[in-house]
Amino acid sequence: MxxxxxxxxxxxxxxxxxxxxxxxxxxxxxxxxxxxxxxxxxxxxxxxxxxxxxxxxxxxxxxxxxxxxxxxxxxxxxxxxxxxxxxxxxxxxxxxxxxxxxxxxxxxxxxxxxxxxxxxxxxxxxxxxxxxxxxxxxxxxxxxxxxxxxxxxxRAIMDEAPQKQDQPFQDNSVAGGCLSDLKACKLSAREMQILSCLREGAPNKLIARKLEITEATIKVHVKAILRKIGAANRTQAAMWASQHLTQRGGASVNV
Structure with a gap:
């Protein structure tokens, strides 16, 4: 039809x-x-x-x-x-x-x-x-x-939905605990800078140019950030950053 x-x-x-x-x-x-x-x-x-x-x-x-x-x-x-x-x-x-x-x-x-x-x-x-x-x-x-x-x-949203459904409930709980306390995530200063860029939706190439480091290094940092904050992908990391980086004094980093 x-x-x-x-x-x-x-x-x-x-x-x-x-x-x-x-x-x-x-x-x-x-x-x-x-x-x-x-x-x-x-x-x-x-x-x-x-x-x-x-x-x-x-x-x-x-x-x-x-x-x-x-x-x-x-x-x-x-x-x-x-x-x-x-x-x-x-x-x-x-x-x-x-x-x-x-x-x-x-x-x-x-x-x-x-x-x-x-x-x-x-x-x-x-x-x-x-x-x-x-x-x-x-x-x-x-x-x-x-x-x-x-x-x-x-289609990307639809493809991502089953992945979220497959995540164990306890994983969300662990992530929630990490999200509630930024210090517990133990992000480095560089990771905080990159996370701030992810919040703005910046691609790796732009982040690398801003921070004057290689894209390969950015990829390594992004993987570490996802692991530390309990996010499955960049989109979840950006959502987390927009909700939490500005809620704490000094947590938001200007690049």
Whole structure:
């Protein structure tokens, strides 16, 4: 049976305004994109649709959002390599436009970024390789209150679920005991730095560049961190870090 797509109802879209020369409403849209080719391609795809960007800007100057915050309804943000920076941009945009819908665009998403992005205020995640007509439908769904997640990410979540179910209950208890007392985990200063980076969803390559050490060394530290805090993977480590590193004075490490 063919998948059903919820019809685009203009009246439900906040920030939609009818223009005298168009039959469809225009959704006040801002495109935050550093990649020139991607920006041009998106502008071309969205031209003639209700989502044609009213403004385009780079991630270095999201303040342009402030100029049209009263009308803003949709923000498309390119989620590039610098994960921590993009999450900060998302938080800034969400702070400026609490009612706007935010969609993150990237070549691929990992579970850590999806979780952190959702916490920061992202309403939908779209791949840059998405077909134009699919992208438009995705934007329409987000504007009527739905959430969008690439199937590849959903499949990763589904694949991870059986692993969690297979974990003995006592393992969770051990991890819980470790989580309740950061000192008991006996993390080194370097491991604390790396764990802070994992909390931001940073990949090994970016962490290695920040700390000026090799990726192989990062992998060794990550394995040690997972063992010490009782996490099964990087995503669980990031979730643990976001819940516990900031709860104790001096525990959060700025890299």
């Amino acid at each position: 063919a998948a059903q797509v919820i019809a685009y109802v203009a009246a439900q879209v906040p920030g939609a305004a009818h223009q005298p020369d168009h039959s469809e409403p225009t959704v006040t849209t801002v495109l935050v994109c550093d990649n020139a080719l991607l920006r041009i391609g998106l502008q071309d795809i969205l031209r003639g649709t209700p989502f044609a960007p009213a403004e385009t800007t780079s991630s270095a100057i999201p303040a342009v959002v402030h100029d049209i915050v009263s009308e803003l309804a949709l923000v498309l943000i390119e989620a590039g390599q610098n994960t921590s920076h993009m999450l900060e941009v998302i938080r800034q945009v969400r702070g400026l436009a609490p009612q706007a819908r935010i969609i993150a665009l990237a070549d691929q998403f990992d579970l850590g970024f999806v979780r952190l992005g959702h916490e920061a205020g992202v309403n939908g995640f779209c791949l840059t390789a998405t077909a134009p007509e699919t992208l438009i439908k995705s934007l329409e769904l987000v504007m009527v209150g739905e959430s969008i997640l690439p199937f590849a990410v959903l």
